[in-house]
Amino acid sequence: MDFSLWTCAGRGHETYAPEEVELAERLRVDTAAGEAWRCLRCGDFVIGEPRGRGRADDAPEVPRGRLLRDRYIMRLLAVERVGRAVVLVLLAAGVMKLRGSQEKWKEAWERELPLLQPLADQLGWNPDHSKLVHWLEKAFTLSSTTLTWLIVALLAYAAIQVVEAVGLWRVARWGEYFAVIATSIFLPLEIYELTEKVTILRVGALLVNLAAIVWLLWSKRLFGLHGGARAYYAEHHSESLMTVERAAAEANA
Incomplete structure (x- = not known):
C-alpha cells in the first residue's frame, strides 16, 4: 500500500x-x-x-514513505486508546449509578437472577461459577466511599488513555514517551489478570500493548535506543523531499 x-x-x-x-x-x-x-x-x-x-x-x-506509514500506525493506536477510554467511562458511570442505590439494585438482581437460570442451562453457563456474577454480588456490599474511589480510579485511567490518544494522534514526541511509560506501568496488572483466567480479550490486549511498546521504543528511538533523538530527527529531515532536492541542487551548483 x-x-x-x-x-x-x-x-x-x-x-x-x-x-x-x-x-x-x-x-x-x-x-x-x-x-x-x-x-x-x-x-x-x-x-x-x-x-x-x-x-x-x-x-x-x-511525512512520506515509512514515516507516513508510522503515522497511520500511531493513529490506529490512538483510536484503540480512545475505545478503552470510552469503556472505562461507561464503567465509571455504571458504578456511579450503583453507588446511589445499592439496595435497590441488589433487590432487583436477586429477583431477576433466578429467571435467567433456564437460559443459562441451555447455554451451559453456571452463574454460581461466574466471576462476573461474583463481582456484581460483591459490588452490592461495598461501601459508598469504596465505590467513590473506584469511580475516581476508572476516570483517572480513562484520562490517561485520552492523553495517550492525543499524543499519539498528533505524533508528538512527548506522546510517544507518555504512551510507553503509561502502558508499561499497567503491564503487571494485565499479566496478573492472565494468571487468574486466560481469555482471548485479555491476551489480545496484552499482545497489543507489548507490540506497541516495542515498536515505539525501536522505531521512534526512545530513551536513546537505535541512535536516540538525534538519529530520530535526522531521519525525519533526510526523508523530506525538499531536503533531498536541496542537497541535489547544492551538489550540482
Whole structure:
C-alpha cells in the first residue's frame, strides 16, 4: 500500500514553490496544460499553482514513505486508546449509578437472577461459577466511599488513555514517551489478570500493548535506543523531499 498516494488522494497534494531559483527548477516543470509542481509527499508533478510559497527553510515538513506509514500506525493506536477510554467511562458511570442505590439494585438482581437460570442451562453457563456474577454480588456490599474511589480510579485511567490518544494522534514526541511509560506501568496488572483466567480479550490486549511498546521504543528511538533523538530527527529531515532536492541542487551548483 502506498500511504503517500492514499493520503494525497484524501487530503490533496502538498506542493511548495521555494524562493531559491535552483531548487525551484528541480521542483517545477512546464507542460502543455501549464506549470506543474512536485508534491512533497508522493513525488508526483501536479498541474496548477503550488499550495505554498516561500523560503525552502519555511517549507512544511511533510511525512512520506515509512514515516507516513508510522503515522497511520500511531493513529490506529490512538483510536484503540480512545475505545478503552470510552469503556472505562461507561464503567465509571455504571458504578456511579450503583453507588446511589445499592439496595435497590441488589433487590432487583436477586429477583431477576433466578429467571435467567433456564437460559443459562441451555447455554451451559453456571452463574454460581461466574466471576462476573461474583463481582456484581460483591459490588452490592461495598461501601459508598469504596465505590467513590473506584469511580475516581476508572476516570483517572480513562484520562490517561485520552492523553495517550492525543499524543499519539498528533505524533508528538512527548506522546510517544507518555504512551510507553503509561502502558508499561499497567503491564503487571494485565499479566496478573492472565494468571487468574486466560481469555482471548485479555491476551489480545496484552499482545497489543507489548507490540506497541516495542515498536515505539525501536522505531521512534526512545530513551536513546537505535541512535536516540538525534538519529530520530535526522531521519525525519533526510526523508523530506525538499531536503533531498536541496542537497541535489547544492551538489550540482
